[in-house]
Amino acid sequence: MSTASTVAPSPDAASTSPDTAAFTGLDRQGKLVFVGLMLGMFVASLSQTIVGPAMPRIVGELGGIEHYSWIATAAMLVSAVTVPVVGKLSDLYGRRWFYLGGLAVFMLGSILGGMAQGFWFLVLARAVQGLGMGTLMPLSQTIIGDIIPPRRRGKYQGIMGAVFGVTSIAGPLIGGLVTDHLGWRWLFYLTLPIGIAAFAFILKFLHLEQSSQHGKVDFAGIFTLTPGLVLALLATTWGGGDFAWSSPVILGMYALAAAFLISFVVIETRVEEPLLPMHLLLRPIVALSVAASFTIAVAMFGAIIYIPVYAQGVMGVSATASGMILIPQSLAMILTSITVGLLISKTGRYRPFLITGGIVMVIGYGLLVALEYGDSQWRLTLAMIVIGLGLGLSMQVYTLIVQNAVARRELGTATAAVQFFRNIGSTVGTAVLGTVMTASMTTSISERIAALPAKDLASLQASGGMDVSGLENAALDPSALSQLPDVLVEPIRMGMGEAMxxxxxxxxxxxxxxxxxxLFIKHVPLRETVQTAEELATRPGVDAAAELGGTGAEPQELHPRTGPLPVIDPERLGAADAEAAADSPRTSAES
Incomplete structure (x- = not known):
């Protein structure tokens, strides 16, 4: 590969190492690695969207409408906990075998999902899938950072981001077709051949330089972060549904979660190799990027998970048609993501896309809120297109910003931090929005039925059809809805519309x-190499200024001073890189 770290460089070849050589594009081996990464990303992201159209049918068959969101939440919860652990371990011990292990675990979860005979067994299978997803998603992005410099990475991350768009099209469409014609169990088996192909590509072609970092695994951080996250997310999922928000159970879970998470923060400031280094999260550019990733994920899953519910429950379309409704959004996201990646690589600027994307996405959600019962599918489609444009403009850019702001030795940890908060946002969003849906449905449907004309109510009472319990399930199950009196169909759908x-x-x-x-994320020029200025300055025989070609890397704030580094001419290096080189920490191993 004409990229970084496909093989370990020899000491006497430092000046021509792939780490510092000018990037001219991926060679054949690099392209095959990229294909393997895209396949792995495709499998992981497909699992998040392919089940969407089938979820109403699954809960209709297995029951569990009151736990509807758990089919998605279980995978997201485990994935969220896994991401920071894998990110840090990959920095310490290399990425290849963690990536392959994540693929294997994900495929095991797919097999278990297809075999599920009960609702909670399916939830368990989704949790196993989440363990694999929590490995694949961050490491795919991190390995891209290992082999492609930030200045040229926008194009490749745009293509990688388009994978999400493709799965947003293929997932719901395939999910609806398979659910209608073969049954929802086949959704889990369909990803296995793709996973096997990705495994073969990565096993054969990915050979990164072995990490030279040393340090103890932060077990204390793992054993405080994991229960803290699980308790907080469970409380968020159960609150307002299984338990009242003010109940002792929910308040106690939040209190215990806070104690674990506070302990985690204290531990992270003291251990040698922290799981989530606080100095990373305290950098403004990183903090703003991960926070924005979190909030976008909350909003995004409001569309991906609950639009099919609106289409089936309110508009009365089939599972296949509800999946097709998302296609325009996904096409908009794909085309925009690729275009933005190319423009960032060409211009080196990313801020305008972030801001424009945020504005467009707000408009899209405004269009969703404006939907009313009886509106045509075109209004829903318009809202989806606008949201897709907003996501394509901004979603993948946050990862690029963070990767550009950190040293390569922290690349896995920093990339995992973005994915971690994105996963937390997905989990919180699915749980909170699911709670809003289930809390609103019963009330809205009951009120709509109570507002029926007196003669219809009398007819229902005479036939014993006034029991509204379980009508939420009927709204999502065509066979159950067809067995109800015709007079109930419209009130049920109108009530669902109000809940949505x-x-x-x-x-x-x-x-x-x-x-x-x-709006507060500042622009930092994108590097032309995978190494930062301070890392290049510590390598014998490497002219950092020449290698970087005068391109700035990161501002002074990114690396607090812990020791002097070789003096670099600011006029040759660029002011931002000179500041980073003068103010960056280095360990004894780097010296």
Whole structure:
């Protein structure tokens, strides 16, 4: 590969190492690695969207409408906990075998999902899939950072981001078709051949330089972060549904979660190799990027998970048609993501895309909120297109910003931090919006039935059809809905429409917050190499200024001073890189 770290460089070849050589594009081996990464990303992201159209049918068959969001939440919860652990371990011990292990675990979860005979067994299978997803998603992005410099990375991350768009099209469409014609169990088996192909590509072609970092695994951080996250997310999922928000169970879980998470923060400031280094999260550019990723994820899953529910429950379309409704959004996201990646690589600027994307996404959610019962599918389609444009403009850019702001030795940890907070946002968003939906449905449907004309109510009472319990399941199960009296169909769908209106309305503030956060992200010139100035300066025989070609890297704030480094001429290096080189820490191993 004409990129970084495909093989370990010899000491006497430092000046021509792939780490510092000018990037001219991926060679054949690099392209095959990139294909393997895209396949792995495709499998992981497909699992998040392919089940969407089938979820109403799954809960209709297995029951569990009151736990509807758990089919998605289980995978997201485990993935969120896994991401920072894998990110740090990959920095310490290399990425290849962690990536392959993540693929294997994900495929095991797929097999278990297809075999599920009960709702909670399916939730367990999704949790196993989440363990694999929590490995694949961050490491795919991190390995891209290992082999492609930030200045040229926008194009490749745009293509990688388009994978999400493709799965947003293929997932719901395949999910709806398979659910209608073969049954939802086949959704889990369909990803296995793709996973096997990705495994073969990575096993044969990915050979990164072995990490030379040393340090103890932060077990204390793992054993405080994991229960803290699990308790906090479980409380968020159960609150307002299984338990009242003010109940002792929910308040106690939040209190215990806070104690674990506070302990985690204290531990991270003291250990040698922290799981989530606080100095990374305290950098403004990193902090703003991960916070924006969190809020966008909350809003995004409000569309991906709950639009099919609106289409089936309110508009009365089939599972296949509800999946097809998302296609325009996904096409908009794909085309925009690729275009933005190319423009960033060409211009080196990313801020305009972040801000424009935030504005467009807010408009899209405004269109969703404005939907009313009886509106045509075209209005829903328009909202989806606008949201897709907003996501394509901004979503992948946050990862690029963070990767450009950190040294390569922290690349896995920093990339994992973005994915971690994105996963937390997905989990919180699915849980909170699911709680809003289930809390609103029963009330809205009951009120709509109570508002029926007196003669219809009398007819229902005479036939014993006034029991409204379980009508939420009927709204999502065509066979159950067809067995109800005709007079109930419209009130049920209108009640579902009101509940979904509240779901979309809840997502709007998160889109607004993402826009505000993006406004404060400063522009930092993108590097031309995978190494930062301070890393190049410590390598014998390497002229850092010449290698960077005068391109700035990161501002002074990114690396606090812990020791002097070789003096670099600011006129040759660029002011930002000179500041980073003078103010960056280095360990004894780097010296």
């Amino acid at each position: 209106h509240m779901v979309f309305l809840t997502a709007v503030p998160f889109a607004l917050v993402a826009l505000v956060l993006s």
